[in-house]
Amino acid sequence: MRSKWRLCVLTVVFFGISFLIGANRASANTTFQDESAALSLLNQKGQAIVNGTTPKVSDSNSTPSSDYSTTYYIDSINGNDNNSGKSPNDAWKTIRRVNSGTDFTNDQILFRAGDYWSDGPTLSPKGHHFKISSYGTGEYPKLAGNGLIQDVIRINNEDHVEISNLDVSNTVSGANGKDGTKLKADLKGIHITGADQGTLSNYYLHDLYVHDVTGTVAWINGSGKAPEGASYQNGWNGSKDSGGIIFDIQTPSRPDSKPTVFRDVTISDNVVNDNSYGGITIKQHEGKADHAWASRDDGTEENGYQSKNWAPHSNITIKNNYIDQSKSDFACDGIYLTSSKDSKIQGNITKGTGTVGIEMYYCDHITVQFNDVSGAVRKAGGGDSAGIDPDRETTNMLVQYNYIHGNGDGILLCGFGYGTSVIRYNVLKDNAVPIPGYQKGQAGIYYVDLFGDSGKHYIYNNDFYNTRQYPKATFIGSAPGMNNTKDHAFVFNNNFFSTQDSPDLNPLVGRRVSYSHNNYFGGPLKPLDGEANALKDDPMFKGQLDTNPQFEDLAALKIANNSPLIGKGTAMELTGLNVAVATEDLFGVPISTNPSIGVSEPMNVAPAGTTPSSTSSSSTPSSSVATPAQSSSTISSSSSISSVPVDKSNRPMAKNRMAPFKVFAREHFYEYRKPTFKVTNRAKKVSKHTILIVVSVTKSANGFRRYQLSNGRFITTNSKFVKRLYFATKVSKLKVINHSGIFSYHSLKFLRQNRMKFYKYGSVLHIRKVVRYGLTTRLKLSNGSYITGNRLFIDHY
Missing domain, CATH: 2.160.20 (Pectate Lyase C-like)
Known part of the structure; x- marks a missing residue:
């Protein structure tokens, strides 16, 4: 299930407009145009929602997935907790019924779009490999704690969990982002936690609106008198642990317990705003009996900064999130990643944070790239x-x-x-x-x-x-x-x-x-x-x-x-x-x-x-x-x-390599470590719409053609499963399939100042020729302007 939830392209509908947010965008061959276009769409989406536009479930996400054994439906208006819960017409009504003991292993729990649940209890289903999301069309289902429960959603010691298409808040009555007396200790929106488990893996949180969680601000250190709503000298375990989306490890039950860690976590395509302390937080427990699971104090240059007891989380991906903390004087860090290794923070927008937009603590081998980070200021007694x-x-x-x-x-x-x-x-x-x-x-x-x-x-x-x-x-x-x-x-x-x-x-x-x-x-x-x-x-x-x-x-x-x-x-x-x-x-x-x-x-x-074939006069030998x-x-x-x-x-580049090009997955398939496909050679599952970069074509031992990817792995060339992302040959007519429309440009450089005309969804365009542009193509229209050749935005008419 890990790869099913990673590196996909999602079409997200908000206020009736669809935003196509690309993923898998940071290989060595990623184009600046792809990155900037995705950030531009993310900014439009985030600003609209933060300023009051209600997010809605897209048509493509309104139908329950067929990947689960049983689907349970929750309807706050027409449901009844005495029903079976297994169809929209026989839905349950309350969160309390969800928490009543059903084992949701391999199941999905869907809340009716447009409905509202408030004041608790905390949604805390039990089971393994389950999904929490929505069904039907309309506004995201709303789960509002109103400051009366610590966590709106709490997943404890359960893994292989997907959560999407929900509006989550936890706002104390009267809280306005200015008055620290209105905050409440340790409030959270979505809380993923565990202890005494070893490894908890495979979490995918996406297409969520998590906002206005009004927890207090607890600093690690500090001196003097803290502002109202904040406190100093809370130590590691007691600090920076309230806010929107929190992954943390709890106190183990015994001093000799083995450490618990998270692995393979993806948090993507969410709008997160005005949550105190933080927007998205990943933490490790300090450990018991001086195990120092969180910190790396005994690392030195001589030992490669290795720490004997350090127990880091791994393969954490935080991408394509819009995080705006500007309307609250207590909403601090945008992203706070601690005690983690081999992870990535990419393609996010953070605005108006307090202390830090993106902060890492006790970490190793973290890549932070293609983020737009602005407006960080001091807040709530932070330095x-x-x-x-x-x-x-x-x-x-x-x-x-x-x-x-x-x-x-x-x-x-x-x-x-x-x-x-x-x-x-x-x-x-x-x-x-x-x-x-x-x-x-x-x-x-x-x-x-x-x-x-x-x-x-x-x-x-x-x-x-x-x-x-x-x-x-x-x-x-x-x-x-x-x-x-x-x-x-x-x-x-x-x-x-x-x-x-x-x-x-x-x-x-x-x-x-x-x-x-x-x-x-x-x-x-x-x-x-x-x-x-x-x-x-x-x-x-x-x-x-x-x-x-x-x-x-x-x-x-x-x-x-x-x-x-x-x-x-x-x-x-x-x-x-x-x-x-x-x-x-x-x-x-x-x-x-x-x-x-x-x-x-x-x-x-x-x-x-x-x-070079020729030397520029400005080049220096x-x-x-x-x-x-x-x-x-x-x-x-x-x-x-x-x-x-x-x-x-x-x-x-090796001589047997070709000019790289991008492809996208039309269906699910696998990447393999070798060109001869065997189950034992499988590297990971590729989700539908994933974008990949092909660097060469080779053959398996039995003569089948394979694409080799930029990561060194191999995939099928079968057009049923994979297709070039960009049009490479001329077609006479194409139509716009991106619901938010596309722009044409005066030149091949797709800059905002070069925009010429907007074409809405369904527009039919006449193509004059195809122009290669790096790993992409541009299509020249009959009026002389250029549009993208990306098949996820346009298709055959």
Whole structure:
């Protein structure tokens, strides 16, 4: 069941409009266009719902699934708890009946669309491998705790659970987001928990509206008097455990109990707003008898930061969620992922959070990418206001391809204990927003905050873009004074840019912080004294970012083919980290052997390991580009950077490979580890509508053709099961099948400013020709404009 619930494309209907939200969007070949289009639709959906539009069940989700043994129906108006519950005309009425002892193993529990259940009890079904969702059409079924129950939904020690198509809230009467006396301790919306179980696996929470959970704010530490509605010194187990969607482990029954962990959790395509403490939280229990299941205190660089008793959750995927905490002074973290490994946070939008938009704590090998993170401020007595924060004892953190804007700190790298991270190909715009009560002369805040005395961090190929005037702010700095005494931070290939004459945003020099191959342009920005291979050139962006750009507008930061930044960066090797080097820039362009400065590579430069057919006059030969090992004058107050040799990992594509293309699953099938399909070779089940990238075609031992995927696995080529995602050959007429419609564009670049005309669902379009565009195609219409060639948006007429 794991793969059935992951990497699918969902058509979600809200207020009668269907939004197609893509998934599986972060392979090496993901296109910027796909990412930005999905975020644009997610933003439209989220804003509409948060501003009062009621989410509705789509037609495609109104029919019960046939994958379960028995379907139970709940109808708050016409139901009767003495009924069998096994048909809409014989439905149960109350949540109390659901909780009365039925074993729901392999069953589904469906609430009637448009109905309302309030004041409890907590929905807490028993069984294994079950689904909670809706039936019929209309508004999401509403489950409202009204602050009278701790959890609206509680799943305890049950796994293989899917929850969808519900409106969940838990609001204390009179709570308005401003008055802390109206909050109630430890309230939750959806609570998945367990203890004494070993591993609990396979959870899929999607297409939910979880909002206005008014729990109190419990901080781990803190001093002095906390604001009303908040408290300090709650320790690990007692802190940050109220809010919208919570996964946590409870106190084990015996001191010698084995740890319980979650595995294979997907939380996707939800709207989550104004929940205190947090929107989405994953936590581990501290353990008993000093087992330290949550923390990693005994990890060291010498032992690879391995902790003897650490019991992390794994394969957590948090994607495509809209999280807005801006209407409550107590709604803090957007996403709080703790004690986890091998997980991904991708394609989410967070707004108006308190403390942090996306925070990781006690984690290893987490990828945070293609998120839009904005508006983080201090709330409820908290000390931070960061967009993204790899916090205490986090290692191999990869933060890439994100848009981080309008926060207090852009990225906070907390150097407590230890930490390792890679921060690359992000756009950080107008961060360092002044803290409420900020007075002239106080320490400023930072686009990147290197806090604490430890941490090995590689901060490279980011765009720092400032359009505001602050009392005081710095692109890279730290209130304690850049005092890294244990490790090293490398700041290379970044593009520092400002449209303002003040403040002085220049990065700060600190102990064990090395700068090289950075560009400084605008206002008082200038290379640091002694910095090797630094530039002070106009980057020659193709456009500019306005006051409130969306993710898709970042395409304006592509550099012209004659930009002075081309080839002036240095290749990276991430020594000491288990993170692969980047192979593509923010926009999906391959990174050349001599990388450029900033987030953009020019379109006509050959990728690493290849020989370009011609050399641009603006390209710099490799002999003139200093590598970190060659940069003996790289600025650093206490160490050199000779430990960062040239990257040799980029290699040309194997000769037996073809130009990659995307396909989508028309039916369920399996990926296999080998081209000869046997049950023992199955890797995972592929859900209908999943998008995959094909890199080559091969044959099995018995001669059947197979597609090889970008992840190295193999799938069928049978057109009954798989089909190319984009039209590749000309057709005369197509119709729009996306319910929210599509736009046409003046050019092949699908930017908002290039939009030409909107075509609603069902429109018939006349196609002139097909144009290849990276892994996608564009279709030229008879009026000269272009539309997407994606078959999930258009189809044969």
